[in-house]
Amino acid sequence: xxxxxxxxxxxxxxxxxxxxxxxxGQRALTDVDFQTSLGPRTVGSVAHSQTIxxxxxxxxxxxxxxxxxxxxxxGHPIQNVIAYRTNITPKIILGAHxxxxxxxxxxxxxxxxxxxxxxxxxxxxxxxVLLELARxxxxxxxxxxxxxxxxxxxxRINGWDWILGSRAFVQQNDIKPEAVVIVDMVGDSELNIYxxxxxxxxxxxxxxxxxxxxxxxxAFIPIPKYTILDDHVPxxxxxxxxxxxxxxxxxxxxxxxxxTDKISARSLQIVGxxxxxxxxxxxxx
Numbered sequence: 068x069x070x071x072x073x074x075x076x077x078x079x080x081x082x083x084x085x086x087x088x089x090x091x092g093q094r095a096l097t098d099v100d101f102q103t104s105l106g107p108r109t110v111g112s113v114a115h116s117q118t119i120x121x122x123x124x125x126x127x128x129x130x131x132x133x134x135x136x137x138x139x140x141x142g143h144p145i146q147n148v149i150a151y152r153t154n155i156t157p158k159i160i161l162g163a164h165x166x167x168x169x170x171x172x173x174x175x176x177x178x179x180x181x182x183x184x185x186x187x188x189x190x191x192x193x194x195x196v197l198l199e200l201a202r203x204x205x206x207x208x209x210x211x212x213x214x215x216x217x218x219x220x221x222x223r224i225n226g227w228d229w230i231l232g233s234r235a236f237v238q239q240n241d242i243k244p245e246a247v248v249i250v251d252m253v254g255d256s257e258l259n260i261y262x263x264x265x266x267x268x269x270x271x272x273x274x275x276x277x278x279x280x281x282x283x284x285x286a287f288i289p290i291p292k293y294t295i296l297d298d299h300v301p302x303x304x305x306x307x308x309x310x311x312x313x314x315x316x317x318x319x320x321x322x323x324x325x326x327t328d329k330i331s332a333r334s335l336q337i338v339g340x341x342x343x344x345x346x347x348x349x350x351x352x
Contacts, residue, residue: 090203090343092336098125098195099187099254099335100327107183108167108190110143110218118165119146122194122215126150129201131213138235140218141228145235148215150201157212159346160247161200162298163193164219164232172223173321187327188317189220192254196339200346208346212244216298219251233298237305246270246349247309249299253338255317256331260338261292265300267308274310277345278337286337312338 101121105114119135126133131150138145148165151157167186174180197213204211214236222229233249248270253260262271278287299309319325 090199090336090339092199092332092334092339094202095195095199095335095339096254096327096330096332098198099191099330102165102191102194103185103187103327107185108165109169109183110166110221115166118194119148119215122148122165122198125198126201126213129198131201136236136239138239140231140235141226143218143227143231145217145232147217147232147236149236150213150215151211152206153210155210156242156244158209158245159349160212160214160244160302161197161250161342162214162216162233162247163197163250164190164216164298165194166190166217166220166232168220168321169224169227171321171323171325174323176323179323182323184220184321185323185326186220187325187330188252188254189320189325191327192252192330192335193250196250196253196335196342199335199339200343203343204346209349211346219298222296229296230298230300233301237301243305243307245308247299247302247307248274248342249297249309249311249313250338250342251297251311251313252317252320253312253314254330254334255314256329256334257316258286258314258331258334258337259288259316260286260312260314261288261290263297263299263311263313264291264294265296265303266310267303270308270310273349274312274341274345277348278341281340281344283337283341286334287341312342
C-alpha cells in the first residue's frame with residue numbers, strides 16, 4: 068500500500084462503496100498489505116495498537132458499530148474487537164485473530180528465529196476477509212458479529228499460551244450463537260482447506276457444500292485431515308457449533324517469510340465468496 072499510517076488516518080484507505088457491492092478479493096489483498104506495512108502486530112506493540120484503530124475505523128466506514136473487550140490472560144492484556152450492526156444477539160459469529168506471533172521459531176535460518184512473524188497469512192488474511200465481508204454483506208442477513216481476536220498465536224513461548232483472546236471472549240460473553248466460524252491462514256496462493264477434525268461436522272458440511280456449489284471444490288476439500296488447536300476450540304468447549312477454516316499446509320508458517328507476496332487475491336476471493344453466500348443463504352432459511 069502506498070503511504071503510511073499518517074496518510075491512512077488523514078484520507079481513509081477505502082472510498083465509500085455502493086450498497087450492492089460483492090466480495091472483492093483484490094480489495095482484501097490490499098488490507099493484508101496494509102496490515103503488514105504497519106509491522107508485526109505482536110501484543111503490546113505500536114503496530115498492534117494501530118491495527119485496532121484501523122480495524123475499528125474500517126468497520127465504522129462500513130456501517131458497523133464496534134467495541135473493545137478488555138481482559139487479562141496469564142498476566143497479558145487482551146483486546147478483542149467486537150463488531151455488530153445492531154445489538155441483536157448474534158446467530159453467527161465470524162472470528163479471526165489479528166495479532167502476529169512473537170517469534171519465528173519455524174524459520175529455516177536459526178539467526179531469524181527470535182524475530183517476530185510478519186503475519187501476512189497467519190493473522191492478516193483472516194482479518195482482511197472479515198473486513199471485506201463487513202463492507203459487502205447485505206443488510207438483510209441474520210444477526211452477525213465479527214470478532215477480531217487478540218493473542219492467538221503465542222503458544223510454546225514461556226509465559227504465554229495459544230488462543231488467549233478467544234478464551235477470554237467465551238469467558239466474558241454468555242451467548243450461544245448457532246454457529247461460529249474462525250478464518251485463519253486463508254490467503255495462501257496454493258489454497259487447500261481440508262475439514263478440521265475438531266470442528267462441528269454438520270457445520271463443516273454446510274460450508275464445504277456451499278463452496279462446492281460455487282465451484283471451489285479444489286480449494287475446499289471435503290476430507291478431514293488435521294486436528295488443530297485454534298480459536299474455535301473455546302466455543303466448542305462451551306457447547307457452541309464451531310468450525311475452523313484454515314490451510315495449515317503453508318510452508319512459511321511461523322517464519323519471517325510470511326509476507327504479502329505469498330498471498331493471493333484469488334484465495335481470499337474463494338473464502339470470502341463462500342462465507343458471503345453461506346451467510347446470505349442461511350438468512351433466507
